[in-house]
Every structure is written in C-alpha cells, then in structure tokens.
Amino acid sequence: MPQNPEKIQDHVELFHQPEYQQLFQNKKEFENGHSAEEVARVAEWTKGWEYREKNFAREALTINPAKGCQPLGAIFAAVGFEGTLPFVQGSQGCVAYFRTHLTRHYKEPFSGVSSSMTEDAAVFGGMQNMIDGLANSYQLYKPKMIAVCTTCMAEVIGDDLQAFINNAKNAGSVPQDFPVPYAHTPSFVGSHITGYDNMMKGILSCLTAGKKKQINNGKINFIPGFDTYVGNNRELKRIASLFGFDYTILAENSDYLDSPNTGEFDMYPGGTKLEDAADSINAKVTVALQAHSTVKTREYIEKEWNQPTVVSRPWGIKATDEFLMKLSELSGKPIPEELEIERGRAVDAMTDSHSWIHGKRFAIYGEPDLVYSVVGFMLEMGAEPVHILVHNTNEVFEKELKELLNSSPFGQGATIWGGKDLWHMRSLLFTEPVDLLIGNSYGKYLWRDCKVPLVRIGYPIMDRHHLHRYSTIGYQGVINLLNWIVNTIFEEIDRNTNIPSKTDISYDLIR
Numbered sequence: 148m149p150q151n152p153e154k155i156q157d158h159v160e161l162f163h164q165p166e167y168q169q170l171f172q173n174k175k176e177f178e179n180g181h182s183a184e185e186v187a188r189v190a191e192w193t194k195g196w197e198y199r200e201k202n203f204a205r206e207a208l209t210i211n212p213a214k215g216c217q218p219l220g221a222i223f224a225a226v227g228f229e230g231t232l233p234f235v236q237g238s239q240g241c242v243a244y245f246r247t248h249l250t251r252h253y254k255e256p257f258s259g260v261s262s263s264m265t266e267d268a269a270v271f272g273g274m275q276n277m278i279d280g281l282a283n284s285y286q287l288y289k290p291k292m293i294a295v296c297t298t299c300m301a302e303v304i305g306d307d308l309q310a311f312i313n314n315a316k317n318a319g320s321v322p323q324d325f326p327v328p329y330a331h332t333p334s335f336v337g338s339h340i341t342g343y344d345n346m347m348k349g350i351l352s353c354l355t356a357g358k359k360k361q362i363n364n365g366k367i368n369f370i371p372g373f374d375t376y377v378g379n380n381r382e383l384k385r386i387a388s389l390f391g392f393d394y395t396i397l398a399e400n401s402d403y404l405d406s407p408n409t410g411e412f413d414m415y416p417g418g419t420k421l422e423d424a425a426d427s428i429n430a431k432v433t434v435a436l437q438a439h440s441t442v443k444t445r446e447y448i449e450k451e452w453n454q455p456t457v458v459s460r461p462w463g464i465k466a467t468d469e470f471l472m473k474l475s476e477l478s479g480k481p482i483p484e485e486l487e488i489e490r491g492r493a494v495d496a497m498t499d500s501h502s503w504i505h506g507k508r509f510a511i512y513g514e515p516d517l518v519y520s521v522v523g524f525m526l527e528m529g530a531e532p533v534h535i536l537v538h539n540t541n542e543v544f545e546k547e548l549k550e551l552l553n554s555s556p557f558g559q560g561a562t563i564w565g566g567k568d569l570w571h572m573r574s575l576l577f578t579e580p581v582d583l584l585i586g587n588s589y590g591k592y593l594w595r596d597c598k599v600p601l602v603r604i605g606y607p608i609m610d611r612h613h614l615h616r617y618s619t620i621g622y623q624g625v626i627n628l629l630n631w632i633v634n635t636i637f638e639e640i641d642r643n644t645n646i647p648s649k650t651d652i653s654y655d656l657i658r
C-alpha cells in the first residue's frame with residue numbers, strides 16, 4: 148500500500164483508508180474470535196457488582212499497575228545532579244523502558260546507560276559488565292558523576308554494587324576519586340518512589356562523605372521528591388529568592404527535563420552543582436516537599452548528618468500557608484508581600500470556580516504524596532472524594548490520609564483502595580460512578596470505557612503536551628490546578644449539552 152510522499156498520513160487517518168479497513172476485516176477470518184454479540188455481553192457483565200467481586204478477589208495478577216518500578220525513580224533522581232549519567236546494572240530492555248517512559252512524558256531526550264546484562268551475566272554475575280560499562284561510560288560520555296542502580300535481574304542474582312564499583316575502580320574503569328554513588332533498586336519490592344529515595348540517599352552519602360564542618364552554612368536544603376512538574380522547582384526557586392535566603396535544591400532536574408532548544412545538544416543541562424550537594428550536609432535544615440519518596444533520605448540526614456528535616460507539601464491554600472510560615476520561621480525572614488498578594492489572587496480564583504467544583508464526587512489514583520496533596524486541595528474546594536486508589540500504599544500513608552479525610556465534612560464518603568490497580572478502578576467507576584476522575588494518562592482508557600471526565604494530573608502524562616511545565620505548588624499552583632479541573636468539568640458539560648433542540652438548553656456561552 149504505497150503512501151504518497153507528498154502527503155504522508157499519520158495513523159489517525161491512514162488506517163481509515165479502504166485498503167486498511169479491508170485488511171482488518173480479512174484478519175478477523177483467522178483470529179477465530181467470539182461473535183460481536185458475545186463480546187458485548189461479556190463486556191457488559193464486567194461492569195456489574197458480580198464481576199467487581201471477582202475482580203477484587205484477584206490475588207496473583209496485576210492489570211494496569213498505577214506505579215512504576217524502582218530504577219525509574221532512581222534515574223529520575225540522578226539526572227538532577229550536575230553532569231550525572233545514570234547507569235543501570237541490569238538488562239537493556241528495562242532501561243529502554245525507563246528512558247522511553249520519561250521521554251514520552253517530557254518530550255526530551257533522557258540519557259541513561261545499561262550494563263546490558265544477558266544470559267552469561269545472569270549465570271556468572273555482572274561484575275565484568277560493570278567494569279566494562281563504567282569504563283565505556285566514562286570515556287564516551289564524559290560525565291562528572293555516574294549514579295548506579297539495578298534492575299530485578301541484577302538483584303535476583305545478588306550483584307554487590309559496592310564491591311563491583313571498587314573492583315571497577317581498581318581495574319581503572321574510572322579514577323579512584325571519581326564519584327560513583329549507587330543504590331540497590333529491586334523492583335519486586337517498592338516502586339519508583341522507593342527507587343528515588345534510595346538513589347537520593349546513595350548520592351548524598353557519596354558526595355557528603357568527609358564534608359561535615361563545625362558550623363552550619365545557613366542554607367536550607369529542599370528535596371522535591373518524585374515530583375514530575377518542572378514548574379515546581381522553578382516556583383520553589385522564585386519563592387526562595389523572594390524571601391531572599393540561601394538554599395540548595397537536591398536534586399534540581401528542571402533544566403535537564405525541560406532544556407532549551409539552542410541548536411546544540413547538551414547531554415547534561417543544569418542540575419545541582421556537585422559541590423553544593425556535597426555542602427548540603429552543612430545546611431541548617433532540610434525541607435522535603437514529599438514524605439513518602441524521601442523516608443530513607445530523611446532518616447539518613449537526621450541520623451548521619453545530625454540535621455533536622457521537615458516535610459511540607461505546599462499544594463492548595465492551607466498547605467501553602469503552612470509552607471510559607473515554616474520558611475519564614477526557618478529563615479527568620481517575613482513572608483514577602485508579593486506572595487501575600489498572590490494568595491489573594493488564588494483565593495479569588497477559587498471563589499470564581501467554587502460553585503462548579505463544590506459537591507463533585509471524584510475518584511483519584513497515583514503516588515501517595517500526589518494523591519494526598521490533590522485530595523487536600525479538592526477538600527478545600529468542597530469536592531467529595533469517593534475512590535482513592537494508591538497502588539504503592541503503606542500504613543503510614545493511609546493513616547495520614549484518613550486524618551486528612553476526617554478533618555473535612557467532604558471527606559466522609561471516601562474509601563482508600565490500597566494496593567489496587569487500574570482494572571480495579573474500572574470496576575469501582577462502573578459500580579459506583581463519580582463525576583470526575585483524576586490521574587495520569589493511563590486513565591484515558593477509563594475515560595472512554597466508563598465515560599468519566601479525566602483531569603490529567605500526575606505522571607506519566609504522555610497524551611497531552613506541556614502540562615509538566617506548569618507548577619502545582621504554591622498559590623500559582625492553586626490556579627493551575629483549578630484551571631485543569633474546572634475546565635475539564637466545563638468541557639464535559641458542553642459535550643453533554645450540544646444536541647440542537649434537545650440538550651442545548653444548557654449549552655451556555657458563559658460559565
């Protein structure tokens with residue numbers, strides 16, 4: 148089927164051409180599938196309570212997990228440091244998945260190498276892969292640091308990263324003083340947020356070794372956590388400069404994940420300077436903007452650095468107020484007037500949209516910190532959470548989420564579905580429908596199937612452009628969240644009221 152080179156068609160149009168339609172029809176002859184009636188009957192049955200019970204009795208199978216694997220979070224943390232090349236000890240296919248996943252979200256190249264372990268490494272161990280891989284990476288890509296993590300394969304055979312890295316250094320793969328932090332990131336436990344935490348701890352342990360001084364440097368460290376909105380690091384920097392205190396972001400990956408197109412390829416744009424990261428041990432406090440992706444790192448900072456840590460997630464008005472008051476307390480500086488004015492604007496915007504969001508029943512899925520923060524904001528708007536699904540849940544998270552729900556009259560009808568996947572969510576949406584679904588791009592299949600409007604918040608968002616460039620924290624973040632949520636509601640109302648002389652009585656120009 149030759150294409151006209153003057154008019155190359157995207158598959159959106161291409162597959163509607165008669166020859167492709169015929170091809171699909173012909174294919175069915177050999178598929179030996181069920182009749183269309185039988186498929187429709189079973190599809191209908193899967194929408195009911197009987198199927199829901201069977202679905203929730205499922206134990207040994209995950210369908211559409213609402214989480215990623217550990218090394219993905221680890222390499223995400225690594226690229227936030229200056230000149231850092233993520234190196235994954237394990238199989239090539241895993242690393243191809245991490246890179247494409249991140250690239251599809253950010254529309255940016257994401258560099259990360261693998262030690263390409265295959266059958267022989269699985270039998271004899273991956274030490275030679277590490278020796279060769281570190282040498283090649285160092286020579287070819289000229290990094291300032293190589294951050295090593297693992298895939299399941301390396302973990303199953305028990306590769307010892309510290310010993311392997313020492314051996315590679317002794318073999319001359321990289322200089323003895325070249326920083327090669329590492330983190331074991333087995334994906335059969337935890338998720339991408341655990342991997343982020345492990346790698347952050349690994350990098351900080353490596354860079355700060357022997358750097359502790361008697362007097363603190365007066366700075367505040369910030370750890371954003373597995374936060375995929377590059378606008379948030381930029382908003383954080385803006386807030387800190389309005390206050391006028393010194394700070395270090397660990398790790399600052401906004402330039403890496405949103406680099407300017409200058410016509411020249413830069414493999415390592417931006418990132419936290421390694422010397423600043425090394426000096427973070429001497430800061431007066433570390434503020435984490437997520438709790439569950441920083442558990443081990445905060446524990447390490449408190450115990451090993453003897454430095455206090457604080458968790459503050461500034462999503463929504465109340466949480467931003469608390470965040471700014473905490474920064475004021477820690478820095479000894481007043482809250483800048485400009486931020487007070489922004490607060491007024493955010494409250495004004497909330498008031499404008501309030502009547503459209505108040506009382507809306509919603510379902511949400513995603514990582515613990517993101518879900519906690521969005522639920523907190525939705526409660527401020529008077530929306531009512533119904534299904535809260537967090538695949539990578541834990542007791543600490545569920546306890547704090549319950550406290551949040553109990554603190555609001557709008558949180559009383561919510562159920563937390565820990566450890567469940569998006570196929571469970573499908574059953575929930577069919578049997579107990581809601582007005583709104585909040586989550587990442589994978590929710591678009593639920594949108595089509597269950598006819599529930601989807602607000603895209605989270606990671607990954609691969610089917611809409613630029614959302615990751617915005618901020619979701621601070622008062623500016625409030626306005627962005629509102630924008631996404633209330634305009635999704637309006638689009639849905641328009642869609643449902645656009646039949647002339649039938650439903651268009653409410654097809655209004657003004658909302």
Ligand code: SF4
Binds near residue numbers: 217240300335
């Ligand atoms: S779960 Fe394990 S095997 Fe699968 S992609 Fe992640 S690291 Fe690789």
